[in-house]
Amino acid sequence: MKLDITTHMNSFLDSKVVEKYQKRKNEVYQQLDQAYMNGWLHPDLSYVDDIIRVRDKVLKHSQCLVVVGIGGSFLGCCAFYEMFTPYFKNNHFPIIFAGTTLSSRYMKELLEYLETVDFSLNVISKSGTTMETSLTYSAIKRVMEKKYSKEELKDHIIITTDPVKGTLREEINCEGYESFEIPDNIGGRYSLLTAAHLFPLSFCIDINELIEGYQEGIQKREDAYSYAAVRRSLFDQGKVVENFISYENNWYYYLEWLKQLFGETEGKEGKGILPISMIHTRDLHSLGQFIQEGNKIVFETFFKIRHMSDCVIDGKDLHQMNRVVEDSVITAHVSGGVPCITIELDEVTPKTIGEVSSFYFLVAAFSGFLFDIDPFNQPGVEVYKKEVKTRLKDI
Numbered sequence: 001m002k003l004d005i006t007t008h009m010n011s012f013l014d015s016k017v018v019e020k021y022q023k024r025k026n027e028v029y030q031q032l033d034q035a036y037m038n039g040w041l042h043p044d045l046s047y048v049d050d051i052i053r054v055r056d057k058v059l060k061h062s063q064c065l066v067v068v069g070i071g072g073s074f075l076g077c078c079a080f081y082e083m084f085t086p087y088f089k090n091n092h093f094p095i096i097f098a099g100t101t102l103s104s105r106y107m108k109e110l111l112e113y114l115e116t117v118d119f120s121l122n123v124i125s126k127s128g129t130t131m132e133t134s135l136t137y138s139a140i141k142r143v144m145e146k147k148y149s150k151e152e153l154k155d156h157i158i159i160t161t162d163p164v165k166g167t168l169r170e171e172i173n174c175e176g177y178e179s180f181e182i183p184d185n186i187g188g189r190y191s192l193l194t195a196a197h198l199f200p201l202s203f204c205i206d207i208n209e210l211i212e213g214y215q216e217g218i219q220k221r222e223d224a225y226s227y228a229a230v231r232r233s234l235f236d237q238g239k240v241v242e243n244f245i246s247y248e249n250n251w252y253y254y255l256e257w258l259k260q261l262f263g264e265t266e267g268k269e270g271k272g273i274l275p276i277s278m279i280h281t282r283d284l285h286s287l288g289q290f291i292q293e294g295n296k297i298v299f300e301t302f303f304k305i306r307h308m309s310d311c312v313i314d315g316k317d318l319h320q321m322n323r324v325v326e327d328s329v330i331t332a333h334v335s336g337g338v339p340c341i342t343i344e345l346d347e348v349t350p351k352t353i354g355e356v357s358s359f360y361f362l363v364a365a366f367s368g369f370l371f372d373i374d375p376f377n378q379p380g381v382e383v384y385k386k387e388v389k390t391r392l393k394d395i
């Protein structure tokens with residue numbers, strides 16, 4: 001991957017501001033190295049063989065896998081699944097992602113569908129207490145209890161949770177279900193290289209490629225810090241929104257993953273850069289107008305891809321055309337007062353996306369420290385949960 005934080009930026013950045021943040025580099029590196037929740041820097045991968053063992057078992061007896069979870073603990077699975085399964089061919093093992101909604105229509109249709117298929121269930125929750133996840137798990141488990149014996153359930157339910165505590169861990173101990181751990185020192189949104197993500201992803205990609213890329217990206221401290229320092233400087237200069245942009249439709253969930261990572265990492269104590277995303281060229285016909293001529297609060301990060309599938313239309317290479325449009329948009333946006341950062345990949349593979357992902361963990365953590373907040377908690381999420389708890393007593 002090639003990060004470019006200069007070509008389309010220099011005229012926007014005040015070098016004194018950037019320097020102020022560059023000077024904090026050693027202090028920030030130290031903060032990260034001393035943080036308790038930094039297990040994602042050196043993830044333990046001793047469970048990978050076990051992932052393959054359980055996956056192979058599931059493949060033998062199930063037509064699909066239902067993955068139940070919400071937020072950082074599972075969004076990366078959706079992102080990689082979307083990116084690495086074909087748009088139209090049905091030649092892959094299907095994964096259904098559930099647990100992100102309380103929509104009764106969705107739940108009813110899901111449960112009715114699950115009655116008709118042989119499936120396995122992977123519930124992912126570090127705390128084991130997340131409302132949406134718990135509710136969806138218990139509804140699906142009821143369907144499973146009608147279809148499978150107690151003994152069969154041991155082969156069909158896989159729980160990924162805290163190594164020692166929580167209701168899900170108690171259930172594993174009591175029922176003997178297959179299980180994986182999310183280590184204590186890795187939070188949900190930093191859990192890409194834990195079983196929370198690697199187990200479901202083992203059904204659709206070669207997870208060793210992802211691991212290889214991740215390990216390369218995590219070495220890129222210098223680049224990640226420069227990116228963090230630049231975005232922090234842009235914030236001081238009034239650019240308080242970062243727009244992540246892809247020219248590929250199947251990056252929708254990857255951009256959601258990035259928004260989740262930065263939203264929960266930085267948005268605290270009245271601080272933080274608001275992450276938004278656009279898929280081009282679709283969104284050039286909606287938010288594009290705002291970016292070009294609206295309030296100048298936005299800077300952008302474009303994901304550029306060198307090589308894509310061959311497709312020639314009317315004598316023109318479509319990917320080349322897509323890239324020309326991308327470069328034209330960058331020029332237009334820069335002329336409209338929007339600083340643009342680019343990250344260029346040779347191609348989209350589990351390895352290159354693994355590399356970008358761990359690189360972004362570093363950028364997010366460094367950015368959090370540069371805002372003087374804790375990058376690893378999300379106390380604000382508790383506020384709505386408390387309110388819900390009080391009101392749910394009445395229904």
Ligand code: PA5
Pocket residue numbers: 070071072073074124125126127128129130133187188189190264378
């Ligand atoms: O990134 C995070 O830490 C959060 O988004 C959590 O992943 C999310 O709230 C789900 O939590 P849990 O895994 O405890 O169910």
